[in-house]
Amino acid sequence: MNRFTLHIVVNTQAGSGNAKKVLATTENYLKEKDITYTTYFTEYAGHEKKITSDLLDTLLIDWNHSTKPFPLLVVLGGDGTLHEVINVLQAFPNIPIAYIPGGSGNDFARGISLSRKTKEAIDRILFAKEPQPVNMIRAWFKEQDEVRFILNNIGIGLDANIVSTANHSKTKRFLNKLHLGSLSYLAAIFKVVSKQKAFPISFKTDQQSFHFDQGYLCSITNHPYFGGGVAIDPTASPFNDEISVVLVEKVNIFEIIYLAVRILSKTHLTSKYIHHFKTTHLEVTSPSDQFAQTDGEIVGEESYTISCELTKRLFWI
Ligand SMILES: Nc1ncnc2c1ncn2[C@@H]1O[C@H](COP(=O)(O)OP(=O)(O)OP(=O)(O)O)[C@@H](O)[C@H]1O
Structure with missing residues (x-):
């Protein structure tokens, strides 16, 4: 059984549309690796807040070892998309967030030494054993x-x-x-x-x-x-x-x-x-x-x- 199901919030407009390419690479790679995932597309600026809030009401949970497959929230976009998502989850620091960089600046990815190459970023998600605390x-x-x-x-x-x-x-x-x-x-x-x-x-x-x-x-x-x-x-x-x-x-x-x-x-x-x-x-x-x-x-x-x-x-x- 898969360790987790990925719930991917996607801002295809990030990186002036470059996130579309990141998404295509992501989907191909996840299919190749037989990883179960669902995508949620933002349709307007700020829509990532509503999507995250809906996921919070329906399926996101605090990290634990026993839930299998674990419902893992993934953000695919730039720093602005990630910023909005973490702010919806202010009161839920133990709900882990994974990230696939798709923005133009991608400064957070640089700051945590996360590769801006899509397959390498996904590998980091797949190989991680458990989430890590990061300061904000x-x-x-x-x-x-x-x-x-x-x-x-x-x-x-x-x-x-x-x-x-x-x-x-x-x-x-x-x-x-x-x-x-x-x-x-x-x-x-x-x-x-x-x-x-x-x-x-x-x-x-x-x-x-x-x-x-x-x-x-x-x-x-x-x-x-x-x-x-x-x-x-x-x-x-x-x-x-x-x-x-x-x-x-x-x-x-x-x-x-x-x-x-x-x-x-x-x-x-x-x-x-x-x-x-x-x-x-x-x-x-x-x-x-x-x-x-x-x-x-x-x-x-x-x-x-x-x-x-x-x-x-x-x-x-
Ligand atoms: N479907 C959409 N159409 C237009 N804007 C969107 C859409 N979805 C999200 N947004 C907005 O796009 C803005 C910019 O996104 P984001 O910062 O992720 O990309 P970026 O600016 O290319 O990346 P970076 O900040 O890393 O340079 C965010 O404020 C977000 O709310």
């Missing part, structure tokens, strides 16, 4: 009165401005077709790099308080990557019990270019314009209206007070 950031957005669970990062300022611009750019779709999705973020960087103004931002950790008047890019991150593989904190890990914060101050355009080169070569954390710390609890206050994003999804352009801590959930990885 639990963030309470005070002004918005909303709790979000974050797999990748929260960005305020340039980072979020880039995501907003890249998401709205026509070139993203074109570049994705060429499998150069990460370049759409680079293109957006050039657009907004001088538009983004310096902003005040404060941080309170268990031990210390910091204030910066010249904030430019703030990344509160669970693992190294944002923007499709850019290692904003190469030292972060979702398996270490710390939230990582990287604050870049606004500097002149030549320094920005130099910092960008250092970020791409992962040597930026020693720059005097970059402030880097790790903490278990964090309160961030950004009083001016700024773009913010969570896992690549824009929250808005507002002021924020965000309380963050780590929380764990089971992933079948």
Whole structure:
């Protein structure tokens, strides 16, 4: 008897439609391996929330060794799809989630060292004996009165401005077709790099308080990557019990270019314009209206007070 039945939530629009190819490879491979599965297709943005909620009501259960076949939830899509699914399951950390990357950025897959090659990602699901706890950031957005669970990062300022611009750019779709999705973020960087103004931002950790008047890019991150593989904190890990914060101050355009080169070569954390710390609890206050994003999804352009801590959930990885 199969160890599990896979219940695959599929966003075929992820990766600008590249997820369709990922799905075809997945179906062929699962048939070849004689694995039982059911697919649930999203028909509109956000539909993954309703699908997950319906599956929660009907068949998803906490991980246990005795249920055979175990009903295993699998997400096939990008970081945005996965973000919505984990947020529906906020109160159910012991329902394991497996993941087949099909997005353009796939930063969470990079962050947990999950192959972005479909068959290798499926092999990892098939070979895993049991689920593993993975950290996520639990963030309470005070002004918005909303709790979000974050797999990748929260960005305020340039980072979020880039995501907003890249998401709205026509070139993203074109570049994705060429499998150069990460370049759409680079293109957006050039657009907004001088538009983004310096902003005040404060941080309170268990031990210390910091204030910066010249904030430019703030990344509160669970693992190294944002923007499709850019290692904003190469030292972060979702398996270490710390939230990582990287604050870049606004500097002149030549320094920005130099910092960008250092970020791409992962040597930026020693720059005097970059402030880097790790903490278990964090309160961030950004009083001016700024773009913010969570896992690549824009929250808005507002002021924020965000309380963050780590929380764990089971992933079948
Ligand atoms: N059928 C659909 N049509 C349009 N949008 C959809 C559909 N299903 C889901 N979505 C939305 O697509 C958005 C983007 O998906 P996702 O982030 O998974 O892909 P991506 O942006 O290509 O990947 P990544 O975030 O890894 O770069 C999500 O906000 C999701 O709600």
